[in-house]
Amino acid sequence: MKITVFSEYGEGFRTNEEILKQHPRGLHETLRELFEGEGFETKAVYQDDHEDGGRLTDEILQETDVLVWWGHCMHEAVSDALVDKIAARVLGGMGCIFLHSAHMAKPFRKLMGTSCTLRWREINERERLWVTAPYHPIAAGLPDRIEIAHEEMYGEYFDIPKPDEVVFTGWFQGGEVFRSGVTYMRGKGKIFYFQPGHESNESYHNEWVRKILVNAVRWAAPSEPVGEPRCCFFVGDPPEKIK
Known part of the structure; x- marks a missing residue:
């Protein structure tokens, strides 16, 4: 399986001391090292202040089995x-x-077909992440809840289509709740949205968050080679005779 990690890496990310403390070589490298350490073939690309995502070339995209986007x-x-x-x-x-x-990434909004807006508050508050679909593969090997010491609050209402599964529900110290981990099928592709991961917090160093991410890429991996989207095709002969 080939994983491509995409993240922003503008000037602010290269100079902010709080971010550098958590991600000395960029958030994309933190995630790349996580997946590579689990034995996956992993490539990291980033978007800086002067690019539109062009580092994610057609060649890289065509070789990607699972795209991880921050x-x-x-x-x-x-x-x-x-x-x-x-x-x-x-x-x-x-x-x-x-x-x-x-x-709010444009690919996510396109695939969801909604605004994907939510409530948020940038305060380092405690999040308790409840496992609300314990038999889902993404939740394999997890306790019934995970404590994240510092995280940015995301709260309802989250304007997304009804998920196939709500794997995790987050509760924040300030009282808000959020559908923090949700899954979808779009065509033949599997999609997982996961809320923890504010750039200046230590969430991606939390052992349970890391396990969730590894479980997620394994779940999202295609079961057969990725092809073209299904298209309309003409059917000449019906399965039953038409009288």
Whole structure:
């Protein structure tokens, strides 16, 4: 299985001391090292202040089995042409994991067909992540709840279509709740959105969060080679005789 990690890596990410403490070589490298350490063939690409996502080339995308996408504030700089290619690839069977602020990523919004807006508060507060679908493969090997010491609050209402599964529900110290881990099928492709992962917090170093991410890419991996999206085709002979 080939995993491609995509994240933002603008000037602010290269100079912010709080971010550098958690991700010295960029968030994309933190995630790449996680997946590579689990034996996956992993490539990391990033979007800086002067690019539209062009580092995610057609060649890389065509070789990707699971795309892991982290975004923050540069969503609109991603070209519509790239978004269309990603969506087509998902419909053809590529898995896609959208992390944290990637709820506003253009590929996620295209695949969901809704605004994907939510309530948020940037305060380092405690999050308790409840496993609400304990038999789902993404929840394999987890306790019934996970404590995350510091996380950015995301709260309902989260404007997404009804999920196939709500694997995790988050409760925050300030009282809000959130559908923090949800799954979808789009065409032949599997999609997982996962809320924890604010760039200046230690969430991606939490052992249970890391296990969730590894479980997620295994779940999202295509069971057969990724192909083209299914198209309309003419059927000449009906299965039953028409009188």
